[in-house]
Amino acid sequence: MACDRMPGKLDLKKNLLAANGVKNIARALKENDGPEVLCLDVNHITADGVKALSDSETLFENNSLQDLDLSCNIFTEDASQGMQALAEVLKTNKVLQDLNLRCCELGDDAITLLADGLRQNAGLRTLDLSENCISANGVKNIARALKENDGLEVLM
Numbered sequence: 001m002a003c004d005r006m007p008g009k010l011d012l013k014k015n016l017l018a019a020n021g022v023k024n025i026a027r028a029l030k031e032n033d034g035p036e037v038l039c040l041d042v043n044h045i046t047a048d049g050v051k052a053l054s055d056s057e058t059l060f061e062n063n064s065l066q067d068l069d070l071s072c073n074i075f076t077e078d079a080s081q082g083m084q085a086l087a088e089v090l091k092t093n094k095v096l097q098d099l100n101l102r103c104c105e106l107g108d109d110a111i112t113l114l115a116d117g118l119r120q121n122a123g124l125r126t127l128d129l130s131e132n133c134i135s136a137n138g139v140k141n142i143a144r145a146l147k148e149n150d151g152l153e154v155l156m
Helices: 018-031 047-055 079-092 108-120 136-147
Strands: 009-011 037-039 067-069 098-100 126-128
Touching (some): 018 047
16 A cells, blocks of 8 residues: 555544554555544454554654544453553654544553553643543553653543
């Protein structure tokens, strides 16, 4: 899918992409410049898909993706693996500004891993974690991470 330049917004919501579809998107993102906005909500993406998107250096080296919407994808099986990979991206990526993980059935373990990435992140401005399975302990971990992160402006 090499075309040098992708559209500014790539909206693929509700396409049932699953992990294999995300692997193809990750490959295209790696080979092309763009998009600035990637909507992958409601696509049956599991932790494997998040890991594929994160592990392929797609988000590590991407200099254009500013808004990533992964909402309404269920990461419950091995959610920690997906969030670990995403946390590693957050530690180094300075371009991503908006991350939507609303309604992904993330629990405290996954949130703790994500919080680790937030500690070192300098670019993220908005993070949506609403409608997840986060207890008071998960909230405390995010709060501790935000003490070291001065860039995040909106947390839902």
